[in-house]
Amino acid sequence: MILQHRSHNDIDVVQLSGRFAMADCGEINLSIQDLINQGHGKLLIDMEKVTFIDSSGCAVLVAAYKSLQLKAGRLVLVTSPSVQSLIELTRLHTIFEIFPNQDAALEAM
Template identity: 35%
Template sequence: MITLDQTAERVTLIAADCAELTATNATQFRRSILDLIEDGHSRIVIDLHQVTEVDSSGIGALVSLLKRIGMRGEMILCGMTEKVAQIFRLTRMDRIFPIQPDSAAALRALAA
């Protein structure tokens, strides 16, 4: 479901290893990342480059994660396909989430 990497700057890079972030797997995805947040990971980059489909459950899972991190950390999304980015624009979630084109840009944004 996810691949995990941590940088020297204590940023956790999570790659979503799924083609869809939908009702079928959003709860499991959210739980996996919530466990990391509860273990103290508070600066998170979620790379969505493999995700080609997202629905309201997937967006809801990401919103839940953003709320959990709250003011004590940061979360950036990156690597969205055009189709996923379009869904974020249509739902105006692109105004809620910090979004970068790729993981390198997201890591630079957190280092700034």
């Protein structure tokens, strides 16, 4: 799992690639929570290059969503087909704002 971070105006953009599974989740969760604590309350997690996600990966997304809710912030996701499948299977699409690509997500934010 590779995590890259950049800022676009006041939006934190986190780009994940590879497998987003239990083994890496602790570290990624800490990085994302740090970003939320230090950021402006706008977070874009781009998972277009994520090839596999499990329930632990989804738990990291839910934790980020809850933290941003406390800050009255906004979480936007960009998903790959495998990520989208698990999000729909677990009905998380009813809470997450999902865009097809990073440009569309940044434009909406």
